[in-house]
Each structure stands twice: as structure tokens, then as C-alpha cells.
Amino acid sequence: MTSQILQFKISLKHSKPPIWRRVQIPSDSTFEDLHLIIQIAMGWCDEHLHDFCIQKDKNSEPLIFGVPSEDDFGTVETKTEWDYQVIDFLAPKQKMIYTYDFGDNWEHEILFEKIIDPKPNQLYPVCTAGKRACPPEDIGGIWGYEHFLEAIKDPAHEAHEEMLEWVHDEFDPEAFDPKEVVFE
Template identity: 30%
Template sequence: MSAGKCEVCLEEKPKLVTCGRCGSRKYCGAACQRKDWPTHKHACQPKKQPSWILKITIPDSREPQIWRTLVCPDGATFQELHYAIQIAFGWAAAHSYDFVARDPTADERPVDDIRALIARRMGQDAGEQRDFGPRQNYIRIVNPNDDKHIDSLHSYDRKHSQTPEKKADKVHVGEQFNKNEWKNAEWEYMYDHGDEWGHEVEIIGRGNVDDAFKCTDGNGHGIAEDAGSMRGWEELKDAYRAAKPTDEQKKRMHWFENLAKNFDPEGLKGRESHVDLSLINALLKTSMDCMD
């Protein structure tokens, strides 16, 4: 509370109450605040909070490991964070995705034998919800356009009857990262439920109040879309490392430089750790502006 003039009765008071939601309106007391709310609620916007600084890593990547540091606005939706990750890692946004808050105390899921896998797939095809082992996640935040991607068929194994799901375009980052119920959660972003490109999302700090995404650091060239999981990516890197590439390796390099959804005409030779932060940030700015 501080000295000033009430914005409803206009009386000067030694101490005023500030609107706890936006912090911009001041009142002499609760009565004036209640009287003002029917009008003020239309303009009242939550006070902007500091951005989140996230280190996002593809943990299965090696030599080099691929990671980016992103500044993410507190008010961003998880759908916006998805697009920012796509840009930062050079993905082509051609597949489905989800975010999960993993419970670090959850029991491991069993490894299926082929008969159990077939039985579960048949149950899923029949529209049955069959939980695959114990609950793993506190919450699952899903692609609102999941049904438009063929790889969404593989996402059934990430569903669980005890795990609530929300649409990524309706959920804000700050709301979830601040949840006391899962403050110890390990966040994961999964892109392409077929190839399963898992990304660990680590909260490493808070920044300034910011409306824009920024990529401040990183390592490792973006992975080729549809490379065929990590094994396919490693085989592509081996092709560029070969002193005398085989015909098959030459085909792989031609595909990456000309035909991949996120092709790179410069290839990978000598560029495996390459990250162009200026280009990423230019794309973040123009792409996110288009979403406004």
C-alpha cells in the first residue's frame, strides 16, 4: 500500500490498495475496488512476469550434442513454444508433437513383447484406451491439430487415463511452469511420434519481462527431418565424414542437400556444430509476429 488518490472516489489517502491482477489501478479500500471491477475488468490484464530461460537439449544426440538456449515469454502458449523450438532447431513443423511434465518418481513402463504390442495396437484401433504401464506424467499438453498428422497414430502410447491432457494453444507456459503440484517435474517436448525426437526442456532461470522469443546460445546443426530416427542421423553424419563415400552415402548427402523437408544445400561437412543465431532470431521475430 502507498500514498495517493483513489481512482474511484478520488479521495487522497495515506495508503492505497493496488489491483493485484494488473497492478495499475489504486483504491482507498476494498469497497471502491469492488465498485470499479465491472468497468475495470474489461481492461485489466495480468501483470507481465519475467521470461523463462530454457535450455532445450536432444539428449540422444552425440558428437556434437544438439542444444539451444531459449528466452520464452511467460505469457506464451505451449503452441508458440512449439513453433519457437521448431525454428531454433531447424525442424520443418511437418509432424505432430506434445509436451509432458514427467513425474521423476514414476515407475518405469514395462518393455512389450511383440504379442503384447500387437494386442495393444488392436485395442487402440478399436477405440479402446488401454494404459501402457503405470502413469508417467503429471500432465500432457497436446497438439491441437494432432489429427492432421499421420504420426499422431503413434501418440497413443503417450496417453494415460490418469494423466490430464490440455490443448497447447490454450495453455500458457508460466501457468504450468509455476505449478506447485509438479514443481519437481522434468519437462519433455516430443516431436514426430514416429521417429521420436525427444527434447529435454530444462528451466535454468528467469530473465527480463519480454514479449519475444530469443535464442541466445546453442550447439549442433539441426537434424534432418525424416532422417529415420537417431540412427539415420548418425549414418548421414558418417557419410560426410567418409574420406571416400560409398554410392549409398552419396545418395544420403544428395537427399539432405536437396530433398529433405529442412534441406541444407551447404551439407554437413565441417558444419556439424554449426548454429546461426542471427538467422534463428530473425526467423523467430518474423514468424512469431505473423502469429499475433
């Protein structure tokens, strides 16, 4: 049994109204574990590169966790995400940024809310709350998502049919049920 549980609020930056999830994860979770948890909780498909960035203060060099590559474009070394536990780098009330899909540049603010004791008979990780549907993959970032929403709401919009095809005629931006989030 896990000794402690970490609770995070994951908010998709620049989304209005806010798109967010609250997850509880085992305290021994690595950044790789958290990446997979975010993918499932948000509704992403894990088709793109990602990283975590922790900036302790304005004057310090950021810590970057992800999948290192020989083609690393950044000036800061990327630490191998499966080698480091989240709890070793963040304390409650601290934030970090998780970026998914460097083309669309989906930035998520990750707030480490608190440490709690595990509930008996509860499997972890678990998504306990959230609001609104995750944008579709490859829609063009937050600005492309705003265009997408305008198009699907307006049958007269020039991109209406194309955007509905993108999501197979099914998309409710307000829909989200944490009970439907299943971690395997």
C-alpha cells in the same frame, strides 16, 4: 511490454556431441507458442506431430500437452496446447520432454533455467545460444542421423551420394549461429 521472460535450454536427447539451444520467451507463452519457438530455434520444419510431457515424479501420471486427436494412441489425455501457459505447469529448474515426429521420435529435454527481466528494446522470443546443426527432417531419428553423418563424411560409403542429395549437397553438423534464428 512483457513483465517477465522465461529462459529454457532445449537439448536433443541422445545427440553426441550435444545439439542444443537456449531461448528466452515471454512469460505468457502457451505450449503451442513454445512448440513453434522450438521448431524455429532447432531448425525443424513443423511437418510432424509433437507433444510435451511433464512428469512431476515417478509415481504421478504425466501431463501431456499437444494437439488432441480422436485417434489418440496414449492412455493419458492430451491437453490442448494452445489453452495452457507453460509457466502454470513448470517452475525454474524443472524439466519436461518435447517429442517431435513420432516416427523418428526426436526427444528434446527442455530445462526451465530461470525467470529474468526483459531487456529494453529486446524482442522476444529470442535464441541466445546453441551448438550444432539440427538433423535433417525424416532422417530416421538419432540413429538414422548417426548413419547419415557417417555417410556424408566418407565418399566411399555406399550411401554417401544418397545422403548428400538428401540435404542438397550442403550440411555442416557443427554449424549453428543463434543470430540466424529469426522468429516472426
